[in-house]
Amino acid sequence: MASQQQQRPQQARQQQEQQQYHHHHHQPAWSPASWRSKPIKQSPAYPDQQKLAKAVGELSRLPPLVHPNEILALKAHLRDVAHGKAFLLQGGDCAELFDYCQQDAIESKIKLLLQMSVVLIWGTNKRVVRIGRMAGQYAKPRSSATEVVDGREIPSFRGDILNGYHVDERDIDPGRLLKAYHLSGATLNYIRAAIASGIADLHRPLDWGLGHVKDPVLKEKYSAIASSIQQTLRFLQVINARPGELETVEFFTSHEGLLLEYEQPLTRLLEKPPKARAPTPTSRTPSPTPPRASADDDDDASESKQEYYDTSAHFIWIGDRTRQLDHAHVEFFRGIANPIGIKVGPTTPTSDLLDLLRTLNPACEPGKITLITRYGAGKVAELLPQHIRAVEDSEYRRCVVWQCDPMHGNTLSTPSGIKTRRFNDIYRELQESLRIHKEQGSYLGGVHLELTGDAVTECLGGSEGLDEDDLSTNYTSFCDPRLNEKQALELAFLVADHFSR
Ligand code: PEP
Ligand code: MN
Numbered sequence: 001m002a003s004q005q006q007q008r009p010q011q012a013r014q015q016q017e018q019q020q021y022h023h024h025h026h027q028p029a030w031s032p033a034s035w036r037s038k039p040i041k042q043s044p045a046y047p048d049q050q051k052l053a054k055a056v057g058e059l060s061r062l063p064p065l066v067h068p069n070e071i072l073a074l075k076a077h078l079r080d081v082a083h084g085k086a087f088l089l090q091g092g093d094c095a096e097l098f099d100y101c102q103q104d105a106i107e108s109k110i111k112l113l114l115q116m117s118v119v120l121i122w123g124t125n126k127r128v129v130r131i132g133r134m135a136g137q138y139a140k141p142r143s144s145a146t147e148v149v150d151g152r153e154i155p156s157f158r159g160d161i162l163n164g165y166h167v168d169e170r171d172i173d174p175g176r177l178l179k180a181y182h183l184s185g186a187t188l189n190y191i192r193a194a195i196a197s198g199i200a201d202l203h204r205p206l207d208w209g210l211g212h213v214k215d216p217v218l219k220e221k222y223s224a225i226a227s228s229i230q231q232t233l234r235f236l237q238v239i240n241a242r243p244g245e246l247e248t249v250e251f252f253t254s255h256e257g258l259l260l261e262y263e264q265p266l267t268r269l270l271e272k273p274p275k276a277r278a279p280t281p282t283s284r285t286p287s288p289t290p291p292r293a294s295a296d297d298d299d300d301a302s303e304s305k306q307e308y309y310d311t312s313a314h315f316i317w318i319g320d321r322t323r324q325l326d327h328a329h330v331e332f333f334r335g336i337a338n339p340i341g342i343k344v345g346p347t348t349p350t351s352d353l354l355d356l357l358r359t360l361n362p363a364c365e366p367g368k369i370t371l372i373t374r375y376g377a378g379k380v381a382e383l384l385p386q387h388i389r390a391v392e393d394s395e396y397r398r399c400v401v402w403q404c405d406p407m408h409g410n411t412l413s414t415p416s417g418i419k420t421r422r423f424n425d426i427y428r429e430l431q432e433s434l435r436i437h438k439e440q441g442s443y444l445g446g447v448h449l450e451l452t453g454d455a456v457t458e459c460l461g462g463s464e465g466l467d468e469d470d471l472s473t474n475y476t477s478f479c480d481p482r483l484n485e486k487q488a489l490e491l492a493f494l495v496a497d498h499f500s501r
Contacts, residue, residue, distance in 0.1 A: 027362065041141075090133065093450065111199070137256065161262065180262065374408040424461050
């Protein structure tokens with residue numbers, strides 16, 4: 001243990017650095033707990049405060065789930081996306097369940113995201129940054145606090161981190177916060193293990209399987225890309241070019257930063273790593289060209305500096321329902337060094353957009369903020385251009401990552417009450433977003449999708465032509481309807497075709 005003498009200068013330095021930080025950014029003092037003095041939306045009423053305090057105390061003792069080096073590596077990649085040099089693929093379940101912490105479920109999602117990246121790399125000629133909505137996507141905002149099931153009004157399911165989907169498990173249990181931490185850890189561990197063991201080996205893209213993809217055209221298109229990659233690889237092997245790098249990829253995790261009682265204890269004041277070292281989170285071979293820390297950084301490279309990192313995931317985002325400027329979520333997010341996302345929708349006033357950027361990224365760090373736009377196919381043409389102009393004509397020009405979430409503006413209910421989405425609407429919003437960004441001279445740098453590696457029947461249409469009666473065949477989502485493997489790949493081809501034209 002460190003002696004008191006060693007601790008004091010350390011604490012004094014921390015304090016001094018904090019003051020400098022706030023002086024530099026001209027904002028009121030921030031701490032991991034400062035959100036508690038603000039109004040908050042979507043906040044649960046915990047029935048047992050003592051149990052909550054115990055869970056939070058334990059969370060604050062447990063080790064970080066991810067390392068600052070990885071968080072900064074992702075931020076550097078996202079800077080490249082903001083500058084149009086890379087493409088961001090983010091996807092996973094709407095609500096991850098504790099039950100999904102299983103080998104098959106984890107592997108099939110990784111494989112699907114890898115397949116999509118192969119298509120995207122081929123089409124865009126850019127590096128692809130992959131972020132899973134995985135290893136922590138357990139908290140859900142709800143439009144109503146209760147719902148009626150079998151004539152009985154019960155609390156809504158708020159995600160496995162708070163209560164269970166089963167009607168008998170709807171009471172909030174703070175013990176679930178700890179379970180969420182441990183299952184995030186187990187999921188992340190298996191992601192790291194699978195990737196370190198070669199699941200992403202580019203020599204074998206056909207082994208990733210197109211399990212459920214029966215569509216001959218789609219299969220043909222993918223196989224053509226995969227075998228062309230294999231030919232190129234054989235050539236590279238012949239000339240002995242950088243063999244180690246093809247066997248691995250980087251993979252990052254994300255979730256909605258909704259439950260601040262969970263995020264706060266995992267937020268730690270940690271040393272900002274020196275510039276030269278930002279290893280890849282999941283690679284078994286060290287990258288020969290590690291991503292450098294921000295070139296726009298104004299601090300001395302040799303001087304260590306501490307920052308607050310939310311170590312629950314590499315990337316967290318603010319949901320559509322919790323992005324009020326003077327509320328708790330924006331307050332919490334403004335103090336962490338992670339790259340973050342903001343959902344942007346039909347209810348986002350253009351002026352709010354700039355206020356949010358100025359509050360959350362006062363230093364104008366490129367790649368710090370991803371704007372996740374989700375208007376709906378019918379509204380995107382009217383709303384996206386004005387949002388693009390507001391941002392790109394401001395000091396944030398080329399600073400944000402523009403990412404299209406074609407899912408959340410297109411949710412509907414069938415007459416029989418099943419939550420679904422039309423694949424056509426999803427496709428159209430993405431297509432329109434690509435077109436509008438091109439027209440506006442900005443760069444659509446990413447997609448944000450709800451998807452699963454299983455052959456689910458949750459979204460209507462697609463080339464299988466699923467109709468309302470088909471939805472019951474394999475509808476397993478406990479929240480929003482997800483794209484199946486085939487529908488997801490079709491979207492990857494849409495993006496690839498757009499950029500290769
Ligand atoms: C989500 O991403 O699952 C979600 C709830 O989205 P939004 O906040 O955009 O509605
Ligand atoms: Mn969702």
